[in-house]
Amino acid sequence: MTAYLIANVSVNDPDGFAAYREKVAPLIEQYGGRYIVRGGEIEHVEGEMDVARLVIVEFDDMDALRKFYFSDDYEPVKAMRLASTDSKAMLVEGYAG
Numbered sequence: 001m002t003a004y005l006i007a008n009v010s011v012n013d014p015d016g017f018a019a020y021r022e023k024v025a026p027l028i029e030q031y032g033g034r035y036i037v038r039g040g041e042i043e044h045v046e047g048e049m050d051v052a053r054l055v056i057v058e059f060d061d062m063d064a065l066r067k068f069y070f071s072d073d074y075e076p077v078k079a080m081r082l083a084s085t086d087s088k089a090m091l092v093e094g095y096a097g
Contacts, residue, residue, distance in 0.1 A: 002094035003062040004036070005069065009085045010052035016084030023077045031068035033057045062093050 011017045028035070037056040059065040068074060069091060081087060 001061055001096045003059050003065040004092045005057040005065060006092055007055040007087055007089040008051050009087045011085050013084035020080040027073055028057055032064050033059050065091055
């Protein structure tokens with residue numbers, strides 16, 4: 001069943017975040033992930049959510065997502081994101097319906 005990394009990212013250091021973006025995309029691909037949403041325009045239609053920059057990355061399953069997120073490869077790259085942003089992230093299992 002698919003799984004998703006969902007993140008809300010508020011960028012504090014554009015240069016640091018640009019360096020993170022360059023490094024993270026190849027890692028996501030290496031671990032089988034695919035960007036679904038990557039910071040596009042947000043239109044609030046029912047109430048407002050506190051979303052700055054929404055990112056959704058799809059993986060084949062939760063195991064593949066966890067392998068990426070908790071990998072030694074991603075750890076220093078994740079540190080770059082955390083240093084340049086205020087981030088909230090979650091790992092979410094997809095719908096099997």
